Structure formats: structure tokens, C-alpha cells
Amino acid sequence: xxxxxxxxxxxxxxxxxxxxxxxxxxxxxxxxxxxxxxxxxxxxxxxxxxxxxxxxxxxxxxxxxxxxxxxxxxxxxxxxxxxxxxxxxxxxxxxxxxxxxxxxxxxxxxxxxxxxxxxxxxxxxxxxxxxxxxxxxxxxxxxxxxxxxxxxxxxxxxxxxxxxxxxxxxxxxxxxxxxxxxxxxxxxxxxxxxxxxxxxxxxxxxxxxxxxxxxxxxxxxxxxxxxxxxxxxxxxxxxxxxxxxxxxxxxxxxxxxxxxxxxxxxxxxxxxxxxxxxxxxxxxxxxxxxxxxxxxxxxxxxxxxxxxxxxxxxxxxxxxxxxxxxxxxxxxxxxxxxxxxxxxxxxxxxxxxxxxxxxxxxxxxxxxxxxxxxxxxxxxxxxxxxxxxxxxxxxxxxxxxxxxxxxxxxxxxxxxxxxxxxxxxxxxxxxxxxxxxxxxxxxxxxxxxxxxxxxxxxxxxxxxxxxxxxxxxx
Amino acid sequence: xxxxxxxxxxxxxxxxxxxxxxxxxxxxxxxxxxxxxxxxxxxxxxxxxxxxxxxxxxxxxxxxxxxxxxxxxxxxxxxxxxxxxxxxxxxxxxxxxxxxxxxxxxxxxxxxxxxxxxxxxxxxxxxxxxxxxxxxxxxxxxxxxxxxxxxxxxxxxxxxxxxxxxxxxxxxxxxxxxxxxxxxxxxxxxxxxxxxxxxxxxxxxxxxxxxxxxxxxxxxxxxxxxxxxxxxxxxxxxxxxxxxxxxxxxxxxxxxxxxxxxxxxxxxxxxxxxxxxxxxxxxxxxxxxxxxxxxxxxxxxxxxxxxxxxxxxxxxxxxxxxxxxxxxxxxxxxxxxxxxxxxxxx
Numbered sequence: 001x002x003x004x005x006x007x008x009x010x011x012x013x014x015x016x017x018x019x020x021x022x023x024x025x026x027x028x029x030x031x032x033x034x035x036x037x038x039x040x041x042x043x044x045x046x047x048x049x050x051x052x053x054x055x056x057x058x059x060x061x062x063x064x065x066x067x068x069x070x071x072x073x074x075x076x077x078x079x080x081x082x083x084x085x086x087x088x089x090x091x092x093x094x095x096x097x098x099x100x101x102x103x104x105x106x107x108x109x110x111x112x113x114x115x116x117x118x119x120x121x122x123x124x125x126x127x128x129x130x131x132x133x134x135x136x137x138x139x140x141x142x143x144x145x146x147x148x149x150x151x152x153x154x155x156x157x158x159x160x161x162x163x164x165x166x167x168x169x170x171x172x173x174x175x176x177x178x179x180x181x182x183x184x185x186x187x188x189x190x191x192x193x194x195x196x197x198x199x200x201x202x203x204x205x206x207x208x209x210x211x212x213x214x215x216x217x218x219x220x221x222x223x224x225x226x227x228x229x230x231x232x233x234x235x236x237x238x239x240x241x242x243x244x245x246x247x248x249x250x251x252x253x254x255x256x257x258x259x260x261x262x263x264x265x266x267x268x269x270x271x272x273x274x275x276x277x278x279x280x281x282x283x284x285x286x287x288x289x290x291x292x293x294x295x296x297x298x299x300x301x302x303x304x305x306x307x308x309x310x311x312x313x314x315x316x317x318x319x320x321x322x323x324x325x326x327x328x329x330x331x332x333x334x335x336x337x338x339x340x341x342x343x344x345x346x347x348x349x350x351x352x353x354x355x356x357x358x359x360x361x362x363x364x365x366x367x368x369x370x371x372x373x374x375x376x377x378x379x380x381x382x383x384x385x386x387x388x389x390x391x392x393x394x395x396x397x398x399x400x401x402x403x404x405x406x407x408x409x410x411x412x413x414x415x416x417x418x419x420x421x422x423x424x425x426x427x428x429x430x431x432x433x434x435x436x437x438x439x440x441x442x443x444x445x446x447x448x449x450x451x452x453x454x455x456x457x458x459x460x461x462x463x464x465x466x467x468x469x470x471x472x473x474x
Numbered sequence: 475x476x477x478x479x480x481x482x483x484x485x486x487x488x489x490x491x492x493x494x495x496x497x498x499x500x501x502x503x504x505x506x507x508x509x510x511x512x513x514x515x516x517x518x519x520x521x522x523x524x525x526x527x528x529x530x531x532x533x534x535x536x537x538x539x540x541x542x543x544x545x546x547x548x549x550x551x552x553x554x555x556x557x558x559x560x561x562x563x564x565x566x567x568x569x570x571x572x573x574x575x576x577x578x579x580x581x582x583x584x585x586x587x588x589x590x591x592x593x594x595x596x597x598x599x600x601x602x603x604x605x606x607x608x609x610x611x612x613x614x615x616x617x618x619x620x621x622x623x624x625x626x627x628x629x630x631x632x633x634x635x636x637x638x639x640x641x642x643x644x645x646x647x648x649x650x651x652x653x654x655x656x657x658x659x660x661x662x663x664x665x666x667x668x669x670x671x672x673x674x675x676x677x678x679x680x681x682x683x684x685x686x687x688x689x690x691x692x693x694x695x696x697x698x699x700x701x702x703x704x705x706x707x708x709x710x711x712x713x714x715x716x717x718x719x720x721x722x723x724x725x726x727x728x729x730x731x732x733x734x735x736x737x738x739x740x741x742x743x744x745x746x747x748x749x750x751x752x753x754x755x756x757x758x759x760x761x762x763x764x765x766x767x768x769x770x771x772x773x774x775x776x777x778x779x780x781x782x783x784x785x786x787x788x789x790x791x792x793x794x795x796x797x798x799x800x801x802x803x804x805x806x807x808x809x810x811x812x813x814x815x816x817x818x819x820x
Contacts, residue, residue: 131724172632198632209621209655216625219610220560222632240652243621244617251601252611253593254817288818312820388819 002086003052004073007061010039010046013270015043018066018372019074024056030077037063037074042152042325043186048323056080072362074236136329137345141338155331156298157187157263157319160305161225165195168223171309174201174210175227175264184229185265185324193467211237211262215244218258218314225309228264229317231280245314246289263305266294266318267359267409267455268446279410282356284316285387285419291340292386294318296361298328300384301336311340318386320359343390345397349379352403352467353418355394357383360407360458363439367407367463368466378467393419395428402433403470407463412440421453434470439463475581495731498719500711505779511553511710512770515545518569519767520789520796521578522741525585530687533804534585538599540570543740546766547672548573550639550713554721558635562610562623563642565600566672566739570642574607578799588806595809596817597805617650617714619643620669624656627665628731638666638724646677648691652696657730661698668720669695671732672758673706675738679751691734707735715755738764756814 005218007017035047036056061074068074078086085362118137145426151159165171172195177184179192179202192200203210207228226235232465234241241262249257268277284292291313301319308315308437330336341471346361347368358362361382368378379397383390404424417438424436430470442456468474480497503511522540529538541548546771555561563570572580576592584591584602592602600614610626613619623641629686647653648671671691675682682689692702701723706712713735716749720731738760743747749757772782780788 054745154586204655204658206655206659208652209624209659212618212621212652213625213628213656213659216610216622216627217632218625219622220626220629239618240621244613244618248603248611249595249820250817251597251605252817253591253596254820255593255603255605256610257820259820289701291819335566376658 001079002057002082003035003054003077003079003360005050005075005077007068007070007074008039008048009070010041011043014041016019016069016406017324019061019068020045020065022059022063026059026336028056030056032343042154046232050077052077052079054082056467088294097127125389132444134170135299135347137347139344140336141303141342142299142331142333142336147332149332150327150404151219151298151302151330152325152327153295153298153301153319153322154185154187154451156302156306157324158191160302161188161309162191162194163308164309165191165199168309170221171223171225172199172201173225173227173340174203176203176229178202178227179322183227183230185321187319187324188227191314200379207233207236208240211240213338214245214260214262215248215258215314217239218245218260219248219256223309224260226260226262228262228287230269230276230321230370231264231306232276232278234262234264234280241290241314241316242282242287246287249313250289257312258314260318261305261308261311261315264319265321265324267320268441269321271448271450272446274445274447279358279408279441280316280319280418281318281386281408282410282414282419284318285389285416286414287387289314290387291315292318293340293382293384294358294386296323296346296356296358296382297337298326299330300338300344300382302330303336304340306335306337307340310337315340317400318358323359341385341388341390343393344382344384345393346380347378349377349401351377351401352405352471353379353381353394353397353401354405354407354463354467355383355417356407357386357416358409360409363458363460363463364407370460370464372474376467377472383416391420391423391427393467395424395431398424398428399431402431404432404436405439405463405465405466405470406436407439407458409441409457412438412443413439434472435469437466477688482709489490495703495723496717497712498704499701500709502716503711503714503773505774505777506696507714508770508774508779509788511549511772512767512785513575514549514552515710515770516789516792517578517795518545518548519555519574519581521572521799522568523549524796524800525582526741526745528582528586528800528803534599535587536598537565538585538745539566539743540741540745541566542735543766544672544674544707544735545569545762546631546713547670547735547737548642548709551670551717553710553714553718555638555640558637559606559721560608560610560623560630560637560639561642562619562626562639563612564616564619564644564647565612565614567600567602567612567643570820571602571604571607571609571612571657572654574604574609576602576604576607576609578750578795579802580604582799582803583728583806586803586806587808588803589640589809590802590806592756594813594817596813615638617647617652620650620653621656622767624665627660627667628663630666636666636669636725638721640668640670642670642672644677645671645675645682645686645691645702646680647718648694649677649685653694657698659697660702660730661695664727666724666727667728667730669700669732672737674737676743676751678737678743679747679749681751692732695730695732696785700730702732702734704734704736707737708760708766710766711768712772715781727757771777782804
């Protein structure tokens with residue numbers, strides 16, 4: 001039976017790619033292992049190898065086609081003894097990438113987030129996250145009329161670092177694979193080319209050691225950006241973050257501190273199980289002396305990372321791998337810096353308030369769309385900074401809606417949502433018309449199995465149900 | 475930047491073997507050197523004795539780790555430094571601070587938790603800093619200062635200055651993992667890091683033999699081609715000789731170096747340690763045969779560079795500085811309550 005060659009996923013987070021070039025033409029014979037095509041993703045160009053041997057009977061997707069969804073048939077291969085008449089009877093064959101991301105970094109990849117809520121979408125692999133239908137409220141920090149440029153979170157983070165490195169010679173970035181590999185998740189792409197090896201420093205796999213080296217350099221007055229390949233690995237270094245970076249200013253009576261940024265992807269990615277899937281927002285938000293930032297949009301990623309680099313304090317900057325490839329509008333401004341410690345009203349509404357941050361916002365936004373269809377108008381607050389926390393904005397909103405739901409992916413005990421709930425209960429008790437509900441990840445290590453993983457994370461329906469419960473519409 | 479890139483690319487020929495340096499003979503000290511070493515070591519000795527007293531009287535709380543017996547290490551090393559070189563150490567830090575020229579008043583007032591202390595009373599014995607004197611702490615987590623100090627050396631390389639960083643730690647800290655992570659990076663990037671392992675034979679109550687598979691600490695950098703030597707840490711002339719060689723090595727861009735200082739602490743690990751893990755004879759033998767201050771004193775008298783009376787006058791002057799610091803530290807007010815919430819974030 002003829003074999004359909006499918007558009008391969010070259011990393012766990014890849015949803016689509018460009019078919020850049022065919023290296024075989026129709027009629028060519030193909031052996032297993034032959035490079036048949038080149039595919040571009042937002043991270044890299046990779047070669048596609050044939051898995052089976054035969055004759056390339058038909059090319060279904062022309063070279064130069066952009067946005068080809070993963071698992072789309074791109075060509076048909078005939079095995080020995082088959083004729084062109086058999087083309088229509090093709091069975092599927094997964095072409096594989098010759099650059100299979102055996103690197104754990106890439107393999108620690110994300111998932112089609114949509115699929116976690118809509119498992120049927122994952123099967124045909126044809127889904128991409130829909131652009132939020134909820135209109136994003138204007139950010140008062142962006143001047144009216146500013147030109148907006150669609151930008152991925154990945155590019156926004158890179159641009160923020162590049163701009164700050166151009167601005168201040170003391171800023172440098174260090175971490176595993178940040179330089180020659182161009183970043184395990186390509187966040188530091190092209191920085192080595194522009195700034196050289198002195199300021200883009202590849203480290204050995206030595207989290208505890210290089211975090212300490214970064215803190216020491218900061219104490220001496222440099223402004224390090226320490227990248228963790230994922231924040232899961234920051235636990236190797238947590239003593240230096242907590243005991244050295246966060247506390248030095250206090251212990252030194254203000255004489256010296258650690259002006260630096262610890263950044264990297266945080267939280268659950270996709271199918272990488274317990275040791276690579278957890279959210280550190282609550283962990284680091286516990287520590288006086290740290291600032292903790294966790295952006296959702298590309299604009300916030302850029303404006304807040306620039307602010308974090310300039311901040312004279314140690315800032316833990318929690319990114320998310322699944323968000324890296326998502327596109328948002330970023331204002332075209334020469335120097336776009338956002339205030340740390342200020343929440344942003346993502347959508348105004350009157351019936352209930354949802355507070356979330358980072359990837360948690362994706363559930364909040366989709367829930368708001370569904371709820372709008374049922375006549376419930378929610379206000380969404382994107383916290384953006386976990387510490388110091390902008391409780392005033394939350395309380396102002398609660399005074400208007402009288403109902404509050406928090407959403408996060410982290411574990412439920414001692415969560416960010418629980419802190420918010422306590423503060424709102426103490427400061428705005430009389431304004432509450434319902435108990436505050438806190439949606440979090442389940443109280444379990446992240447399982448590997450797809451169905452269990454989905455259950456372990458929050459879901460849009462949980463958020464919808466919670467809002468209905470606090471508005472007594474359940 | 476081009477220079478840095480050039481420096482960063484190391485060739486095989488650059489790799490120094492772990493035995494690239496040899497322990498130099500003790501320096502011949504001039505009269506001035508001997509008198510300076512005597513006075514500075516005596517200041518640490520008297521200061522620590524007073525700190526012990528104030529601890530007993532309840533003026534100093536928490537942990538208090540005295541440096542008595544090890545004075546030659548910091549004084550000999552300090553004599554080899556120039557302005558701009560940095561110093562960082564662990565929790566047994568009072569001697570290091572006095573050696574860098576930090577004031578006795580400021581250190582003692584920090585020990586008593588008063589507002590005139592170097593950290594305005596918020597750091598205590600183990601956490602003191604002085605930007606002015608390039609003293610970067612004072613760190614309570616065993617071994618953490620090794621990575622931090624490597625970062626100081628990284629900053630020197632980054633700025634392309636010729637400063638070196640002295641990174642002190644003990645035989646106990648030498649078994650921490652991050653020490654070797656730091657060694658690797660320092661050697662890889664040829665950082666001007668001088669690792670000074672103060673081997674005082676006991677990590678708290680555990681003797682070196684019971685805790686360390688390799689008890690020759692000068693060889694702890696062998697896996698990274700970091701040269702190291704063993705130094706008589708009770709002889710300030712031997713320390714200064716090793717210090718000068720190490721500092722020159724670092725300034726010349728040769729990368730890190732390890733100095734194992736063989737020394738001894740007379741007191742317990744901290745004030746609450748009765749030191750039952752060693753014999754009184756062992757301590758007495760060190761005191762009577764190897765005391766760093768007595769060695770200098772004997773030479774000064776022997777060479778008739780100072781009379782007993784002149785040495786007594788130095789002792790009196792030192793005692794006055796210490797008494798003044800103790801007086802200050804007992805009477806200086808505690809920090810204002812508003813200090814609770816300052817210096818958390820800038």
C-alpha cells in the first residue's frame with residue numbers, strides 16, 4: 001500500500017511549520033534515511049528523513065508552503081511493485097526528523113495546549129491555539145495610538161535582552177546552551193552573534209555553581225541574566241537564589257545586593273512528567289528580597305523583562321514554554337518598559353473577577369469567552385507580578401464584582417490563589433457575595449499518561465464551573 | 475572585547491598542570507613587616523578573646539565562631555594584596571574583616587546587634603560586608619561563598635581589570651559540591667580566583683581524616699588542572715610568600731590557584747562547642763610550638779627589633795582598640811524598629 005509521508009513534529013511544542021524545500025522530486029527513489037525535505041519552524045530549520053524506502057510518487061505540499069500543520073500528508077511514497085494508480089490508497093508514514101530533539105531541552109517540550117482542553121483536536125493534529133476572542137483591554141502603560149507589531153513571546157524576550165544589553169555594558173546572559181546552541185528554547189537566538197562570547201556565556205551543567213557565580217558577579221556590580229534551561233533545575237540552585245541573592249541586601253545593611261534576573265521556562269510543559277513539570281510561582285513568592293514576575297502576553301514579557309534587567313533587586317522571571325510560540329501584539333516603542341508590581345486588567349467585566357497569571361491566563365480567557373455566551377460578564381486580571389503583589393487592583397475589582405476566582409497551574413497547597421484569597425478575605429470581606437474559589441493544579445506529581453496529565457492540570461470547564469458557582473448560576 | 479575573546483580561547487599549551495607551582499620558602503621579613511604582622515595578628519587575637527567574653531556575658535547571641543589560632547592566614551594573605559582585590563569567606567569571618575581594615579567598632583557592634591554595626595545590626599557574626607573595603611561577606615551557608623567568590627573573579631575578568639579575588643573556605647566546605655562546580659568554571663574561564671582552604675583539621679567536630687577521602691587539599695583542584703600548594707598557615711612569612719605567588723599568578727591571567735593553609739583553631743567550632751573530639755594536649759602542643767603570634771614575637775626579640783616593653787606597648791594599644799570597640803558595642807543603641815522593613819528591596 002502506498003505510504004503517506006506526514007508533516008513531522010520536530011519538537012513537542014511544534015504545531016505547524018513551513019515546507020522550505022524538497023530535496024527529492026517526484027519519481028526519485030528514496031532509501032530509508034535519505035533527507036527528503038527541509039522544514040522551518042520558529043526555532044530552526046530541520047531536515048526530514050524518509051523512514052521507508054520506495055519511490056516518491058507525489059508531492060502533496062509544494063516547497064515554500066507556510067503554516068503546514070503537523071500530521072498533514074506532504075507526499076506519497078510507493079513501495080516496490082506499486083504503481084502510480086495506487087497513490088490514492090496511501091497509508092500513513094511518520095517521517096522523522098534527522099535532528100530528532102534528543103536534547104532534553106527541546107524534548108522537554110510543550111504540548112498543543114488546546115488539546116488539553118479539546119482532546120479530539122490533538123488527534124488530527126490540526127489544531128492551533130485560536131486567537132483569543134476576548135478583546136484585550138488597553139494597557140494604560142501603552143500610549144494610545146501606538147503601532148502594534150505581532151510578535152511571539154520568544155521574540156519579545158529575546159528583543160528585551162538584546163535591547164538591555166545594548167543599553168548597559170554590565171548586562172550579560174549566562175546559562176546552559178545560551179550561546180552557541182542559540183538557547184535550548186531559542187530565547188537567546190542571535191545574542192552570541194551580536195554581543196560575543198564575553199557577554200553570552202555558555203556554562204557547564206552546573207546550576208548550583210553558575211547561579212552562585214551569577215550572584216557573586218551581581219554583588220560586584222554586574223547585571224547578570226541567569227537562564228535556567230527550565231526552572232525545575234533551579235532547585236539545584238535554590239540556596240544561592242534564596243540565601244544569597246535574596247538576603248544579601250538585608251544582611252549587608254543595604255551596602256550591596258544582587259541586581260540580577262533568574263529566568264527560564266517554568267511550569268508544566270507537555271508529557272515530560274513529574275520532575276519537569278511544576279510551577280515555582282508560589283515557591284519564590286514566599287521569599288522577601290525577591291521579585292517574582294510571570295508574564296502571559298508578549299508585550300508583558302518584553303516590557304517586564306526589560307524592567308527586571310534594570311531592577312536593582314534579584315528578579316525571578318518565570319516564562320512558559322507553551323507560550324513561547326504564541327503571538328501577541330507588542331507596541332512599537334523605542335524603549336518599552338513596564339512597571340513590576342502592577343497587575344493589568346486584561347478584560348473588564350462586571351459579574352465576577354478572575355485573577356490569573358502566566359499560562360493560567362489561557363484558561364481564564366477561554367472561560368470568559370464561554371461565560372460571555374451564557375450572559376456572564378467576567379473581569380480578568382492578569383497579575384503579571386506575583387511579588388510584590390498588586391492586591392489593590394484585585395480588591396478594586398472585587399468591590400465591583402463581589403466575586404473572585406483565582407486560576408493557576410501550580411499545586412493547590414500554599415498556592416498564589418490561597419494567598420490572594422486570604423488577603424481579599426481580610427481586606428474586602430464585606431464586599432464578597434460568595435466564597436472565593438481557587439483553581440489550581442491537582443495535588444499530585446505530574447503524571448506522564450496523556451489522560452492523567454490532562455486531569456492533573458486545571459481546565460477551562462473547571463474555571464467556568466467556578467465562576468458559575470460564585471455567581472450562583474450553577 | 476577582542477582581547478577577552480582571545481583570552482577565552484585556551485589552547486593545550488595554556489593548560490597548566492596541577493603541579494605547576496611549588497610551595498615557596500618563607501619570606502625574609504623586614505622589621506616593619508614583622509611589627510605589622512605582630513600588631514595585626516594581635517588585634518584579631520585580642521578582639522576574638524573579647525568577643526568570647528561578651529558572648530559569655532550575653533551581649534553577643536546566636537552563633538559566634540572565633541578565629542583564634544588562625545590569624546597568620548588572613549594577615550599573611552592581606553599583606554600580599556593591593557587595593558581593589560576582593561575578599562570573601564564563610565562564617566568564621568571576624569579575622570578576615572579586621573584584616574581588610576574594617577573597624578573593630580563596626581564589627582563588634584554587629585556582633586552585639588547594634589545600629590553601629592557594619593550591617594546595622596541585621597547581619598550578625600556570620601553576615602557582614604564592607605563595600606568600601608572590598609569585603610563581600612561573611613556567609614553562613616557552608617561553601618556558598620566559593621561560588622559567589624568565583625563570581626567576583628568573573629566580574630574582574632569581565633571588566634578586564636587586574637584584580638584578584640581571595641576566596642576563603644574551610645576543610646569542611648571543601649567537600650561541598652558547588653566548590654567543584656566553581657573550580658571547573660574558574661579553570662575553564664581562567665578566572666583570577668585564589669582559593670584558600672583553611673585546613674584547621676576539624677569540620678565542626680569531624681576531623682579531616684574522618685570526612686575527607688583526599689586529605690591533601692592542595693590537590694583538590696587536580697581534576698581541573700588547578701595548581702595547588704600546601705602552606706604552613708601558622709607562619710605568616712610562609713603565608714605571605716604563598717600569597718604573593720598566587721596573586722601574581724592570578725593577575726597574570728593564569729587562572730585559579732589553590733592554597734591549602736595548614737592551620738589550627740584553638741577554640742571550639744563555636745562558643746557552644748566544648749571540643750571533646752580532640753585532646754587538650756593536642757591543642758596545647760599547637761599553642762606552645764606553633765602559635766603564629768609567638769613566632770613573630772620570638773623573632774622580633776631575637777633580632778632585637780623590639781624590646782619586651784615595646785611589644786607590651788603594642789599590646790596595650792591593641793587592647794585599647796578592642797576595649798573601645800567593646801564599650802561602643804555594648805552602649806550603641808539597637809537598630810531603630812523601622813529597620814525591620816528596610817534593605818529588603820531597593
